[in-house]
Amino acid sequence: MKKLQVRNSILLLITATIWGCAFVAQSVGMDYVGPFTFTAIRSLIGSVFLVPCIWMLGKFKNTEKQVEKTSVETQKDRKELLVGGILCGIVICVASNLQQFGIMYASVGKSGFLTALYIILVPVLGIFIGRKPGKKICLAVFLAVIGLYLLCMKSGMLKIEFGDILLLLGALTFSIHIMVVDHFTQKTDGVKLSCIQFLVCGMLSAIVMFLFEKPSWTDIFTAWAPILYAGILSCGVAYTLQIVGQKGMNPTIASLIMSLESVVSAIAGWIILGQVLSAGEIAGCIIMFAAIILAQLPEKS
Numbered sequence: 001m002k003k004l005q006v007r008n009s010i011l012l013l014i015t016a017t018i019w020g021c022a023f024v025a026q027s028v029g030m031d032y033v034g035p036f037t038f039t040a041i042r043s044l045i046g047s048v049f050l051v052p053c054i055w056m057l058g059k060f061k062n063t064e065k066q067v068e069k070t071s072v073e074t075q076k077d078r079k080e081l082l083v084g085g086i087l088c089g090i091v092i093c094v095a096s097n098l099q100q101f102g103i104m105y106a107s108v109g110k111s112g113f114l115t116a117l118y119i120i121l122v123p124v125l126g127i128f129i130g131r132k133p134g135k136k137i138c139l140a141v142f143l144a145v146i147g148l149y150l151l152c153m154k155s156g157m158l159k160i161e162f163g164d165i166l167l168l169l170g171a172l173t174f175s176i177h178i179m180v181v182d183h184f185t186q187k188t189d190g191v192k193l194s195c196i197q198f199l200v201c202g203m204l205s206a207i208v209m210f211l212f213e214k215p216s217w218t219d220i221f222t223a224w225a226p227i228l229y230a231g232i233l234s235c236g237v238a239y240t241l242q243i244v245g246q247k248g249m250n251p252t253i254a255s256l257i258m259s260l261e262s263v264v265s266a267i268a269g270w271i272i273l274g275q276v277l278s279a280g281e282i283a284g285c286i287i288m289f290a291a292i293i294l295a296q297l298p299e300k301s
Contacts, residue, residue: 020264
């Protein structure tokens with residue numbers, strides 16, 4: 001049992017690392033293609049990559065009950081999966097493109113930390129569906145506000161930059177996406193749901209891409225490395241590892257490990273792109289990460 005916990009923890013740590021480094025890929029990709037183009041192609045690649053993953057994961061379901069449920073899938077189940085995939089795809093399309101535009105104006109490290117706010121925003125949004133947060137969550141939100149001030153405000157001025165607003169809106173939308181996914185994964189297969197959502201996200205982004213951008217195959221092929229990383233590793237591999245790694249894990253521990261993507265993004269931006277944060281921004285990152293950890297700690301009964 002302990003070996004399984006260690007293995008799953010390692011898988012989730014790999015997931016966080018892939019997602020953290022994905023911010024670098026997204027930032028580099030903007031040097032060659034537009035944000036809608038990047039999101040459209042990475043999402044479609046991720047959807048295609050998950051098709052064989054669905055087949056392979058199906059092979060691991062050895063019990064007769066699971067096989068029977070898979071082979072005799074009711075029309076209601078298929079409808080639930082389709083509706084969930086479309087809704088999740090629409091939400092993640094908005095979230096991904098907001099994040100992609102935000103990365104154009106902010107450093108990789110700041111983008112990672114602002115995006116990680118979804119971990120705190122999820123319980124806050126829970127208030128609207130009758131889930132009142134405790135004192136711990138309120139304290140976490142307060143700390144996050146302080147961290148945001150240090151991270152976003154320049155020279156002590158009460159001014160948030162345009163990129164920060166986009167990333168914050170992206171974090172809010174990712175929070176909504178998490179709640180929608182949480183609802184539908186209780187009734188449908190998570191990997192199939194992800195495959196459909198990436199397909200919907202890619203198609204919607206492609207429509208906007210042709211309306212507002214001028215994609216060229218030359219630019220796309222030039223940006224093949226960051227696009228493939230974001231599509232295969234971030235969308236495909238990391239999501240599959242998350243599904244496998246979370247099985248049998250304490251949700252609090254799992255969320256805490258995956259929230260390390262914000263730390264990885266800052267380190268990756270510094271090592272790979274040379275994006276150095278100021279002392280105030282580093283302090284803001286530390287405070288925000290402390291808020292993220294605090295939000296994941298269990299409440300005392």
